[in-house]
Every structure is written in structure tokens, then in C-alpha cells.
Amino acid sequence: MHSDGDAPPFRPDHFAINLVARGLIGLGLALPYAWRVPLVGWLMRRVIGPLAGYDQRARENLAMVWPDRPLAERKAIAAAALDNAGRTLIENYSTRDFLARARTIEPEGPGYRALIEAREAGRPVILVSGHFGNYEAARAALVARGFDIGGLYRNLSNRYFNAHYVRTMQAFGGPVFPQGRVGTAGFVRHLKAGGQLVLLFDQDVPGAPALPFLGHPARTALSAAELALRLKAQLIPFFATRAADGLGFRVELDAPIPHSDPETMMRAVTSALEARVQAHPGQWFWIHRRWKGVNPA
Structure with missing residues (x-):
């Protein structure tokens, strides 16, 4: 009480x-x-x-x-x-x-073959994307094919809405972890056991380095690349692009990002998202304050 x-x-x-x-x-x-x-x-x-x-x-x-x-x-x-x-x-x-429809989606791209090979070898994979299309379509399609895809979420400030929001994410299958120390420990254990994790990287993060995105500097977390280097995990950009009918999706996994240094790796991930936004600009979440910390206006 x-x-x-x-x-x-x-x-x-x-x-x-x-x-x-x-x-x-x-x-x-x-x-x-x-x-x-x-x-x-x-x-x-x-x-x-x-x-x-x-x-x-x-x-x-x-x-x-x-x-x-x-x-x-x-x-x-x-x-x-x-x-x-x-x-x-x-x-x-x-x-x-949504899950019934996701089961009919066949993922494609060089990253999908890399993901299958990593699962067979018991190696961890970090799947990274942005708020583009609906990334949950990709996670649902992969879970339907037996992948143990974990998710990371940020608790919403509205605790009433947050309660059912979290339950909804859990319903897609695969473990979900809250941002913070406890959640971080959980998803690190998940990755060390050879699991896969989805991370979204395209929100303003105070204190993060400003990397170019669509021609303007945007503070970008390096945590996905840092974690990939630390755990020797593959870092694979993925995207679920909404189809012309507004209901279906094309799920594509790009080739794994070569390991180098965190900033170089996240620049490559950012470039992959930029290509999708340029091709389908109406599918990115333009209502984010993406350039907030660098371009306050």
C-alpha cells in the first residue's frame, strides 16, 4: 500500500x-x-x-x-x-x-541472410531502425519466423496511457525492456544469450554527438553501435515500408554495418534511414523534434 x-x-x-x-x-x-x-x-x-x-x-x-x-x-x-x-x-x-498480416510478409535483403546465419551460430544481432513506416511490422514478421526479437521502450510520461502501451508491445512476442539500468541489464543478457534486439535511434538525445541527418546536425545516440562493438554483435539496419494500399509492408534488412568506431557506424545507419526518407518522405515521423538540441527554432 x-x-x-x-x-x-x-x-x-x-x-x-x-x-x-x-x-x-x-x-x-x-x-x-x-x-x-x-x-x-x-x-x-x-x-x-x-x-x-x-x-x-x-x-x-x-x-x-x-x-x-x-x-x-x-x-x-x-x-x-x-x-x-x-x-x-x-x-x-x-x-x-496485425500479426496475422505480418506472418505473410517475407523479409528480404542481405541483412536477412546475415540474421539467419547469426541465429544458427548463436551470435547476437542488433536490428536498428527509425520511426519510419511501422517498424513493428518487421519485428512481428521476424518473430513469426522464430526469431527471438527483443524490444526496448521508453516509459511514457502519461502513466495511464503507458500501462496499456507496454502491454501492447509485449503482445507482439519477444521480450521487451524499459529504458534504464534494469532494462539495460535485461537486454544485455538477452543479447549475450544469442538473441536479437530492436533499437530505434532517430530521436534527439541530450549530450549525444551531432551527426548530419537530412542536411542538418542532429544529436544521435551511439549506444547501438557501442553495444554491437562491446558484445561483438552484428548491427543491421532494417525498415518496414508501407505499401501503396496503406495496409501492407515491405520488410527489408540492409547488409550489416562493418565494425569500426561508434560514430562511423551510426553515420552509416543514419545514411540508410536518409535513403528511405528521401524515397518515401511521408512515412517518416516528421513530428519529432529531431533537431531540437542543435536547431531549437
């Missing part, structure tokens, strides 16, 4: 946001899968994103990165990014339907 000093304070704003989010998710889950995914994408693009300021933030990032592109084109990319974010949200809560 918590004492008053131990119990987290009640946050009416967080509680209300969670109620709205759960209501939206519940509405989506009541519909057939092929309807719910585009519906929540539309709601994020036309209602939630603009109200929450996500649309404006995406446009500001796009204006900084691609100032020479026509305004109408940048607006279209921002709208597509919001749509993808909404689709990703409801897909990740549609565990049974």
Missing part, C-alpha cells in the same frame, strides 16, 4: 488524454481491420494532428530540411506523415489482425 509520499499524484490532464485515446482506439478496434486503419489515419491527419500542433511541427521541420520544395508538396508530406502515425497507432493495438 502506497503512502501519500509514494503514490504518484493524480494528473487530471493525463487521465483525460488517456480516456480520449482509449475511446479512439476502442472505436477503431470495433471496426473491420481494413476500415479501422485508414479511419484512424484520417483522424490523425485531419483532426488530432492539427489540434495537437503536430501538423505545424512537421511543416516547420520540412521547411528547414527542404526549403526549396513547393509549399504544397511540404504540406502533402506532413499530412502523409500524420496519416502514417495514426495508422501505426491503431495497427499496434490490433495485435491479432
Whole structure:
């Protein structure tokens, strides 16, 4: 039983946001899968994103990165990014339907062969990606093929939403670990036992070195490469690109990044993400404050 000093304070704003989010998710889950995914994408693009300021933030990032592109084109990319974010949200809560679809995805690319060989040899692998398409489609497809793919998550500030958010990630299979000392110890043990781990690297990290991303310096954690070097694990970039129908995915694993030094390795990973963003700009999460620490404006 918590004492008053131990119990987290009640946050009416967080509680209300969670109620709205759960209501939206519940509405989506009541519909057939092929309807719910585009519906929540539309709601994020036309209602939630603009109200929450996500649309404006995406446009500001796009204006900084691609100032020479026509305004109408940048607006279209921002709208597509919001749509993808909404689709990703409801897909990740549609565990049974999403997993059934993921089982039909055949991963491809040189990194997939490297992943199979590492599993057969009992060697650890770190799969690294960004907030592009829906990375959970790749993890689900690999788990369906017998890979022991662990995940790392950051606890959300909204503890009411965080409770079901964590349960949703656990439902995809494979262990998940919270960021922090306890979680780090858990996923290191998982890797040492020859497991695989998914890490996302494309968020601003205070104190991290600024590496170029889409023409601008962005503080980028080196932890994925440092861990790969420390544990002699393969570092493989992977991407789940949304198909033209808005429901399917193409899962690609790039060739493993050669071991050198952490910064050089993460520059290579960043270049792999840049190539995907250039090819499918509406599938990256432009609402992140990716350049926050270096370009505050």
C-alpha cells in the first residue's frame, strides 16, 4: 500500500488524454481491420494532428530540411506523415489482425541472410531502425519466423496511457525492456544469450554527438553501435515500408554495418534511414523534434 509520499499524484490532464485515446482506439478496434486503419489515419491527419500542433511541427521541420520544395508538396508530406502515425497507432493495438498480416510478409535483403546465419551460430544481432513506416511490422514478421526479437521502450510520461502501451508491445512476442539500468541489464543478457534486439535511434538525445541527418546536425545516440562493438554483435539496419494500399509492408534488412568506431557506424545507419526518407518522405515521423538540441527554432 502506497503512502501519500509514494503514490504518484493524480494528473487530471493525463487521465483525460488517456480516456480520449482509449475511446479512439476502442472505436477503431470495433471496426473491420481494413476500415479501422485508414479511419484512424484520417483522424490523425485531419483532426488530432492539427489540434495537437503536430501538423505545424512537421511543416516547420520540412521547411528547414527542404526549403526549396513547393509549399504544397511540404504540406502533402506532413499530412502523409500524420496519416502514417495514426495508422501505426491503431495497427499496434490490433495485435491479432496485425500479426496475422505480418506472418505473410517475407523479409528480404542481405541483412536477412546475415540474421539467419547469426541465429544458427548463436551470435547476437542488433536490428536498428527509425520511426519510419511501422517498424513493428518487421519485428512481428521476424518473430513469426522464430526469431527471438527483443524490444526496448521508453516509459511514457502519461502513466495511464503507458500501462496499456507496454502491454501492447509485449503482445507482439519477444521480450521487451524499459529504458534504464534494469532494462539495460535485461537486454544485455538477452543479447549475450544469442538473441536479437530492436533499437530505434532517430530521436534527439541530450549530450549525444551531432551527426548530419537530412542536411542538418542532429544529436544521435551511439549506444547501438557501442553495444554491437562491446558484445561483438552484428548491427543491421532494417525498415518496414508501407505499401501503396496503406495496409501492407515491405520488410527489408540492409547488409550489416562493418565494425569500426561508434560514430562511423551510426553515420552509416543514419545514411540508410536518409535513403528511405528521401524515397518515401511521408512515412517518416516528421513530428519529432529531431533537431531540437542543435536547431531549437
